Amino acid sequence: MAEYRVQKVLADQGICSRREAERLIAAGKVKVNGHPITLGDKMDPDYDKVMIDGKTVRIVRKRQYTYIMLHKPRGYLTTRADDRGRKTVMELVADVPAMLRPVGRLDKDSEGLLLMTDDGAFINMLTHPSGGVGKLYRVTVNPRATEQQIIEMSSGVVLDDGVKTQPCVIHVVVDEPGRSVLEITLHEGRNRQIR
Incomplete structure (x- = not known):
């Protein structure tokens, strides 16, 4: 008899995101076996019954x-x-008969590989920092990035919200007058960290 947090079960089932599940639980909209639950309560998905609204x-x-x-x-x-x-990216997969969610984020002006799935455990494993999965970005910098800028960014920078990023790995692919092409491996996903 394995028990899991209710918000994890709902996210793993693709019913909603973990954050949305937490919001629904906090609002008193989720019941397990007919009883209202609180954040952190557990359930056995093989036996317990869940109701939302x-x-x-x-x-x-x-x-x-x-x-x-x-x-x-x-x-x-x-x-x-x-x-x-x-x-939104959902328009690009509208014909897929599954409740997909993006794994991580690429901002509006970025392009590249984006994984999408309805497997909440897989999403959590790839996106949570404890998973240790790096995210590789290829970035063109105009004008050319200086050695000092690369050293500063690789050791972590303070973002607009005052939070310092974790160190990252930067590999210079192209270094020519007027531009640099960098491959940056991040181990966290802070908003606009590279930009």
């Missing part, structure tokens, strides 16, 4: 997940929905 949630015991490698073009937001009506 009075509706039973079907927990699939053995499940096949969907994994997609998507080349995200510039101009698309990496989010499931945008309240301002901007284009």
Whole structure:
């Protein structure tokens, strides 16, 4: 009889993100076996019944997940929905019959490989810093990046919100007058860390 936090079960099932599950639990909208729960409560997905807003949630015991490698073009937001009506990556996978979520983020002006899946445990393993999975970015810098700038960034920089980033690995691919091409490996995903 294995028990897991309810928000983890809901996220692993692709019902909602872990944060959304936590919000629903805090708002008193989630019940297990007919009883309201609090954040951190556990359940056995093989035996317990879950309800959200009075509706039973079907927990699939053995499940096949969907994994997609998507080349995200510039101009698309990496989010499931945008309240301002901007284009999102979900439009690019609208024909896929699964409740996909992006694994990590690429900002609107970036392009590159974006993994998408309905496997919440896989998403958490890749995106949580404790997983130790690096994220590789190829960046063109105009004008050319100086050696001092590369040293400073690789040892961690303070962002606009006052938080210092973890050290990263920077490999100079192209170094010519007017531009540098860098490969940057990050082990955290702070908003606009590279920009």
